[in-house]
Amino acid sequence: MSYRIAAPDEYLAITGMGIKNVHITKTAWVWPFQRCSRFSVQPHDYAMNLQAMTKEKLQFLLPVVFTIGPDVNARGANAKGAKQAAHAGSSSQADHVNDEDRGDALMKFAMLLAENDNSKISKHGLEQIVKGIIEGETRVLVSSMTMEEIFTEREEFKRRIFRNIQGELDQFGLKIYNANVKELKDAEGSVYFQSLSQKAHEGATNQARIDVADARLKGTVGEAERHGKQEQEIAKINADTAVKKTERDAERARAEAALKTQETALNRDVELARIEAARSTQAQDEDLKKAVEVKRAAAELERLRATDLVKAQIKRESQQQAADAKAYEITADATANYEKTTKSTDAAAYKTKVDAEAYSQAAIKNAEARLQEKLKEAEGMAAMAEAYGRLGQAFGGPAGLLQYMMIERGTYVELAKANAEAIRGLNPKISVWNTGAAGAGGEGGSQDSAATMRNVYQMLPPLMTTINEQTGITLPEWQFGRLAGELGHGVDKNVAQVNGKKREN
Structure with a gap:
């Protein structure tokens, strides 16, 4: 391991362990399995x-x-x-x-x-x-x-x-x-550039001659113009100087007047400030005196409060001592009763604890047995649910699985048997009657005005008979029996087919 430093016009390029590509820097520690190169x-x-x-x-x-x-x-x-x-x-x-x-x-x-x-x-x-x-x-x-x-x-x-x-x-x-x-x-x-150079040289020489002649002409004319402009500029400068001197004198007078005005204003401001400072000092003095009086009154009030507080505290302490003595007596009696009660309670609690532990052990064993049973049932239900899920996928959904299970278990056959058993032995009664226009002896357009009421009353006797036969309910005779006897001659004979037998009403 070594420490490398690059020169001012150099950089260090480091590669190797711990460096992804190339690390460019001025100074660095070069570790083992690393390579450092300098470049300018x-x-x-x-x-x-x-x-x-x-x-x-x-x-x-x-x-x-x-x-x-x-x-x-x-x-x-x-x-x-x-x-x-x-x-x-x-x-x-x-x-x-x-x-x-x-x-x-x-x-x-x-x-x-x-x-x-x-x-x-x-x-x-x-x-x-x-x-x-x-x-x-x-x-x-x-x-x-x-x-x-x-x-x-x-x-x-x-x-x-x-x-x-x-x-x-x-x-x-x-x-x-x-x-x-x-x-x-x-x-x-x-010789392209040589030819261009010669052409440019000749053109420059000719243009130089022309420029010299033009310069001489411009020099003569310009000299005369310069003399005239010089005299004009001198006169103009003299006039401007006189005007500016007058303007400068006027500005000086205005400045002196403004200075005097400012001095007067400053003197006035100084006098006003002095008066305001004196009044402010008097006001602050009065405020300080007022604050001193307020603090003196507050101190007297606090002294009186402290005196009353000391008296009240002495009285409270004496009452507290008496209360503490009474509380000590009550506490001693309560402590004796508590110890006596605690001993009897501990004995009963120990017995209850022993019985509870025995009962708890038995309950834990029963609960563990029930838990194992429920776990096995849950595992069986989970396996069954997984199997039903796969069958449902095979039959295209829950509806297909339901149809397959009903066919497999004979549910459709059982339903057919139950329906047949439900209607076995039934003897239904069906009554049909007609009170249409044919009984009146004419077409619909030739009925009289009482045909509608007559048809209604003709329908009531067979209706009551049908209700009695099918439900066993008999209506009072005074309502429909006599009415049926009186109107029996006017009721059409209608034929009803009941269980294959004909019946006349």
Whole structure:
């Protein structure tokens, strides 16, 4: 075990026991079965002289210098509050975070350098990767632009190179600290920039001559204008000075008047404050005197209360002593009676306890026997319920199980036998009578007005006879017997079929 400390421009990368991926830190204890590597975070310059071709198939040399190093600010999971940043980050940043490096740029860089134990070979490999990215992205960008666009939009060209290369370097935890695109040069066998330079030189020379002539003309005219404006400005300044001097004098007079007014107001406020302070002191003095008198009266009241309280306490203590003596006598008698009663009660309680224990043992044994019996019955019922549940599932539900059990146990046959036994020996009587229009000797439309009443009275005698035969109830003769004899000649003879026999009423 050892304690490692990194230099100001270094970090420690620790792997091994107890560390899931790679732990990036400045200082740490390195335990057994752990490995610690140092890596520098100093940026390096990558100078390249790229040969590229524009959209018009023009070849040229593009000298560039990039300052690239590890991104020490994008710490990801190793930084404080990384979990909150991972949840609150944008979706584009979350897409670049994987489960291995958790978006930590230094962890990505450390894993890139860990490809080989030899640091020189690792630096060489890193240089090849960076130069390959710069060269590839620059050539792709140049091939989509014309030479005119490259010249006229130098800043946009530089920003696009920076953005494209930075997007590729993010996966290795690297950051572009500076990018410098130098002047473009002709490739071998090309004189494009030389021709443009000569053209620009000649144009600049001619334009310089024109500019010199224009400058001389402007100088002569401008000198005359300057003299005139100088005299005008001097007169204007003198007038402004006089006006400002007058305004300053007026402001000084106003300030002196305001000062005197403020002094008067301050003197008045001071005098008022002095008077208020004197009155306040007098009022406080009166309040203090009043408070002293109140406290003196309260003290006298408390003294009188204390005197009465002492007298009452002495009287209460004497009464308490007499009561205590009486209570002691009562307590002594009660104690003697209690001891005597306790002895007899203990004997009876001991006997009752012995009998209760014997009865309790017998009751416990009986209860245990009944419990075992109930448990066995419950187990049998549970097994039977489980079997019925499975039969119900097999027959499609409780209804199917019920039909199966009724068929299995002959319930339907028993029900049929019980129904047959219930109606055996019955001798039902059925009476049918007719009091319709046919007895009147005509159709429904030719009856007289008394036909309805006559039909009702004709129906009553056979109805009473039927009730008597079926229930044994005989109605009084004075109500229906004589009436039936008198109206018997007018009642139609109706034939009733009862148990296969004909009967006339």
